[in-house]
Amino acid sequence: MSELRDVPTLDDVARAAGVSTATVSRCLNSPERVVEKTRNRVMIAVEALGYTPNFGARVMAAKRTFTIGAIIPTMENAIFARGLQAFQEELHARGYTLLVASSAYQPKIEEEQIRSLVARGADGLLLIGHDRDPAMYEYLRSRSIPVLSAWVYLPDSDQPTVGFDxxxxxxxxxxxxxxxxxxxxxxxxxxxxxxxxxxxxxxxxxxxxxxxxxxxxxxxxxxxxxxxxxxxxxxxxxxxxxxxxxxxxxxxxxxxxxxxxxxxxxxxxxxxxxxxxxxxxxxxxxxxxxxxxxxxxPHREMGRIAAQTLIDIVEKRGNGASVELKSSVQIRESLRDLTA
Amino acid sequence: MSELRDVPTLDDVARAAGVSTATVSRCLNSPERVVEKTRNRVMIAVEALGYTPNFGARVMAAKRTFTIGAIIPTMENAIFARGLQAFQEELHARGYTLLVASSAYQPKIEEEQIRSLVARGADGLLLIGHDRDPAMYEYLRSRSIPVLSAWVYLPDSDQPTVGFDxxxxxxxxxxxxxxxxxxxxxxxxxxxxxxxxxxxxxxxxxxxxxxxxxxxxxxxxxxxxxxxxxxxxxxxxxxxxxxxxxxxxxxxxxxxxxxxxxxxxxxxxxxxxxxxxxxxxxxxxxxxxxxxxxxxxPHREMGRIAAQTLIDIVEKRGNGASVELKSSVQIRESLRDLTA
DNA sequence: GAACGGAATGTAAGCGCTTACACTATTCTC
DNA sequence: GAGAATAGTGTAAGCGCTTACATTCCGTTC
Structure with missing residues (x-):
C-alpha cells in the first residue's frame, strides 16, 4: 500500500525537469513550440511523476474545455443510445469529451442540467428537440455557448438542427x-x-x-x-x-x-x-x-453529423447550417395489407 | 437578440449587492452563516444577474466537486442503463452530479476515461467489474479517490464492491x-x-x-x-x-x-x-x-446502493463494506423441461 | 457604561494552470 | 562579423472562487 503523496502539479514537473512552468505547459499543449531535447526531458518528468493536468485550473486559465455536453430525455431505453454513442465516438475522434445528463423528459430538470453543464464549461451543447423556454436559449446565447438541436430538422430555426422531418x-x-x-x-x-x-x-x-x-x-x-x-x-x-x-x-x-x-x-x-x-x-x-x-x-449518422456540425460551430469553422437526414418507412410483419 | 454581455462573476454579484465576495460565497455554500437580510439582498443580485458559479474555479478553490464519475463498458444496449439510471437518481437526490463515460469494453479506453474523470475532479468513481490493471488502482489510491466496483460482489477485495455473485x-x-x-x-x-x-x-x-x-x-x-x-x-x-x-x-x-x-x-x-x-x-x-x-x-437496487455506498465513503461516513445483492433464476418459456 | 464575547462580514492569500510579454540564444544576411 | 530576424524559454499576471484570519458590530454582563 502506498503512502499518500501529494498530487503533482505543473510546478513539480517544471522543477523536476529544470524548466519553467510555461515550458511544461507548452510541451503539453503545443509541443511543436518546444525544442525536442527540452521536450523529452519534460515528458520524462511528466511520466515519472504521473502528472495529470488539473482540469479545473486548465479551464480557468484557458477558457476552453474541449467538452461537449449532451442532455437526453432518458437513458432507460434505447431511443437515444445509438445516436449518442455515435455522437460520442465522433467527439472523441476530434479530441472532445462528452458529458451526458438526462432530464427524464422534464423541462425543469433539463434547465438544471443545462446550467450545470454550462457551469462546467461545456464548449457546446447537444439538446434533443427544439421546443423549450426561449429564456434558456437567451441564457445560452448570452454566454455564447453554441447549441445544436438534434432529432428534429427545422430549417427555419435560427439555431442549427440536425435531424429529420x-x-x-x-x-x-x-x-x-x-x-x-x-x-x-x-x-x-x-x-x-x-x-x-x-x-x-x-x-x-x-x-x-x-x-x-x-x-x-x-x-x-x-x-x-x-x-x-x-x-x-x-x-x-x-x-x-x-x-x-x-x-x-x-x-x-x-x-x-x-x-x-x-x-x-x-x-x-x-x-x-x-x-x-x-x-x-x-x-x-x-x-x-x-x-x-x-x-x-439513421441514428448513427445523425449522431456523427451532429458532432461534426457542433464542433465546427464551436471552432468557428462552420456556418451552423441545419442538416436534414432522410428517414424511410420500413414495412414489416406487424402491418397487414387489407387490400391484398 | 441580445448583446454579448460578460458572464457575471462572484465579484459582480458582490458589487451589485454591496457586500464582499466572501459573503456571496457563503450565501451560496452555507446560507445559515449569513443573516437573512443580507442573504436576501445577495440572492436578489444573483437572480438579477443570472449568475452561475464557475465550476472550474470552485473546484480549484474548494477541492470538492460533488461529482461522481462512472465508466460503463457500453451505452448501446440496456445492460447498464437501468442500474446507471438508478445510480444517477440517488446521486442527484444527495446533491451529486454524475459524469458518464463509456469504454467500449476496452481497458485502454477505460484508463483514459479514468484519468479524464480524475482530472475533472471526480470525488469518487463507479467502475464495472473489478478486473483491471493494479496500477490503475494504485493511481487512484495515490490521489485518494474512492472507487466502487459494481456488478460484482467480491467480499475479499480490499476495494468495496456492490453486486451479486x-x-x-x-x-x-x-x-x-x-x-x-x-x-x-x-x-x-x-x-x-x-x-x-x-x-x-x-x-x-x-x-x-x-x-x-x-x-x-x-x-x-x-x-x-x-x-x-x-x-x-x-x-x-x-x-x-x-x-x-x-x-x-x-x-x-x-x-x-x-x-x-x-x-x-x-x-x-x-x-x-x-x-x-x-x-x-x-x-x-x-x-x-x-x-x-x-x-x-436487481439493477435499480444495485445502482441505488452503489450510490449510497460510494457517497458514504467519499464523505468519510461509511466503512466501505461490500454489499451483496441477491439474484434469482427466472424460469420462462425459452427453457424446456425434458423430464416433464 | 466599560468590558467582553459571539455573530456577521470583510480582507486577501492562494488553488494550478495558460499566455502575453520580456528576454536570451541562435541563425541568417550582406 | 555586426546587426537583424527568429526560435526557445522564462517571468509573472491573472482566471473566479473558497476560506483562514482579521475586523467590525451589537447585545450582555456587572
Whole structure:
C-alpha cells in the first residue's frame, strides 16, 4: 500500500525537469513550440511523476474545455443510445469529451442540467428537440455557448438542427397504412407537451388523414409516457373504441412493443386481428415477433453529423447550417395489407 | 437578440449587492452563516444577474466537486442503463452530479476515461467489474479517490464492491437446466478477457457441470461480443456441434436474443427444438417470444446502493463494506423441461 | 457604561494552470 | 562579423472562487 503523496502539479514537473512552468505547459499543449531535447526531458518528468493536468485550473486559465455536453430525455431505453454513442465516438475522434445528463423528459430538470453543464464549461451543447423556454436559449446565447438541436430538422430555426422531418415521416407512414386499406386508425402518442417530436408525429398522422379525405379529429389518440407497460395499457383502452381500430399506430417503437404485448394479453394476433406500427426503428423493432413496421431513423449518422456540425460551430469553422437526414418507412410483419 | 454581455462573476454579484465576495460565497455554500437580510439582498443580485458559479474555479478553490464519475463498458444496449439510471437518481437526490463515460469494453479506453474523470475532479468513481490493471488502482489510491466496483460482489477485495455473485448465479441457473434433464449444454459467452463477470459466469456453468458429474471441459463454448448479431452467429455455429446441444446458455440476454434470432433463421423453434437461456433479465428478456429464462439482477437496487455506498465513503461516513445483492433464476418459456 | 464575547462580514492569500510579454540564444544576411 | 530576424524559454499576471484570519458590530454582563 502506498503512502499518500501529494498530487503533482505543473510546478513539480517544471522543477523536476529544470524548466519553467510555461515550458511544461507548452510541451503539453503545443509541443511543436518546444525544442525536442527540452521536450523529452519534460515528458520524462511528466511520466515519472504521473502528472495529470488539473482540469479545473486548465479551464480557468484557458477558457476552453474541449467538452461537449449532451442532455437526453432518458437513458432507460434505447431511443437515444445509438445516436449518442455515435455522437460520442465522433467527439472523441476530434479530441472532445462528452458529458451526458438526462432530464427524464422534464423541462425543469433539463434547465438544471443545462446550467450545470454550462457551469462546467461545456464548449457546446447537444439538446434533443427544439421546443423549450426561449429564456434558456437567451441564457445560452448570452454566454455564447453554441447549441445544436438534434432529432428534429427545422430549417427555419435560427439555431442549427440536425435531424429529420418527424411530421413528414409520420405522414408518409400513415399514407402507407391508408394505402393498405386501413380506415380505422388509432394512435398511441408520446406526451406531446414539451416534446416537439411527439407533437410533430401526431400532426403528421393528421396530415395524411386529411389528404385522404378522412376525419382527422375522429382518430382516437392516447398520450402516454414512452414505456412498454403504458403502451400496453393504452392499447387495451384503444381497442375498446367504436369502431374498433384495424391498426394502432404508435409514437415510437417502445410504445409499439407495449401495444404488441397488450395485444398478446388480449389474445389478439398481430397483424391478423389488428396491425401495429412504431417509429424510430430501434433494435427492438426487429427483435419482437412479429417484426414491427416503423420509420427508420439513421441514428448513427445523425449522431456523427451532429458532432461534426457542433464542433465546427464551436471552432468557428462552420456556418451552423441545419442538416436534414432522410428517414424511410420500413414495412414489416406487424402491418397487414387489407387490400391484398 | 441580445448583446454579448460578460458572464457575471462572484465579484459582480458582490458589487451589485454591496457586500464582499466572501459573503456571496457563503450565501451560496452555507446560507445559515449569513443573516437573512443580507442573504436576501445577495440572492436578489444573483437572480438579477443570472449568475452561475464557475465550476472550474470552485473546484480549484474548494477541492470538492460533488461529482461522481462512472465508466460503463457500453451505452448501446440496456445492460447498464437501468442500474446507471438508478445510480444517477440517488446521486442527484444527495446533491451529486454524475459524469458518464463509456469504454467500449476496452481497458485502454477505460484508463483514459479514468484519468479524464480524475482530472475533472471526480470525488469518487463507479467502475464495472473489478478486473483491471493494479496500477490503475494504485493511481487512484495515490490521489485518494474512492472507487466502487459494481456488478460484482467480491467480499475479499480490499476495494468495496456492490453486486451479486455472477458465478454462483450462473451455477444455480445451470443446475436448473440440468434438473430439467438437459445433458448437452453449449455456451455463448461474452469475451472473458478483461471481463470478470463473463469469466465468472463461465466458471459458474463449469461448477454446476462438475457437481453433477458431467464433463465440464466437453462443453462447447464460443466467446463473442455482446451483440445480437454475434449471438445469432455463435448460435448457428454451436448447433453444428456433435452431439447437438439441447440447450444453448448465453452469457447475457442480448446474446440470448441473438441466439433466438439464429434459431428462427435456422427454422428451429424454441424451446421445442432447442432451449435458450440468458442472464441479467433486462427488459428484452420478456419482450421477445418466447420469453427468455434468465437470471434476474436487481439493477435499480444495485445502482441505488452503489450510490449510497460510494457517497458514504467519499464523505468519510461509511466503512466501505461490500454489499451483496441477491439474484434469482427466472424460469420462462425459452427453457424446456425434458423430464416433464 | 466599560468590558467582553459571539455573530456577521470583510480582507486577501492562494488553488494550478495558460499566455502575453520580456528576454536570451541562435541563425541568417550582406 | 555586426546587426537583424527568429526560435526557445522564462517571468509573472491573472482566471473566479473558497476560506483562514482579521475586523467590525451589537447585545450582555456587572
Amino acid at each position: 418527424n411530421r413528414g415521416s409520420m405522414r408518409e407512414l400513415a399514407q402507407k397504412v391508408i394505402d393498405f386499406g386501413h380506415r380505422h386508425i388509432a394512435l398511441i402518442s408520446g406526451i406531446t407537451q414539451g416534446n416537439d417530436r411527439a407533437a410533430a408525429r401526431l400532426e403528421g398522422l393528421r396530415d395524411a388523414l386529411r389528404e385522404n379525405g378522412l376525419d382527422a379529429d375522429a382518430v382516437p389518440v392516447i398520450e402516454t409516457p414512452y414505456e412498454i407497460e403504458s403502451g400496453a395499457q393504452a392499447f387495451r383502452t384503444l381497442m375498446q373504441s367504436d369502431p374498433r381500430p384495424s391498426v394502432v399506430m404508435c409514437g415510437n417503437d417502445v410504445l409499439a412493443v407495449g401495444a404488441l404485448r397488450g395485444a398478446r394479453e388480449m389474445g389478439l394476433s398481430v397483424p391478423e386481428d389488428v396491425s401495429i406500427t412504431g417509429f424510430d426503428d430501434i433494435e427492438l423493432a426487429r427483435i419482437v415477433t412479429p417484426q414491427i413496421t416503423t420509420v427508420h431513423v | 455472477n458465478r454462483g448465479s450462473m451455477r444455480e441457473l445451470a443446475q436448473k437446466v440440468i434438473d430439467f434433464g438437459h445433458r448437452h449444454i453449449a455456451l455463448i459467452s461474452g469475451i472473458t478477457q478483461g471481463n470478470d463477470r463473463a469469466a465468472a459466469r463461465l466458471e459458474g456453468l463449469r461448477d454446476a457441470l462438475r457437481e453433477n458429474g458431467l464433463d465440464a471441459d466437453a462443453v462447447p463454448v464460443i466467446e463473442t461480443p455482446y451483440e445480437i448479431e454475434s449471438g445469432a452467429q455463435a448460435f448457428r455455429t454451436l448447433m453444428q456441434s456433435d452431439p447437438r446441444p439441447s440447450v444453448v446458455m448465453c452469457g447475457n440476454d442480448v446474446l440470448a436474443v441473438g441466439a433466438l434470432r439464429g434459431a428462427r433463421e435456422m427454422g428451429l423453434s424454441v424451446p421445442e427444438d432447442v432451449s435458450i437461456t440468458g442472464f441479467d433479465d433486462i427488459e428484452l428478456a420478456r419482450i421477445v417470444t418466447p420469453q427468455i429464462t434468465t437470471v434476474h439482477v
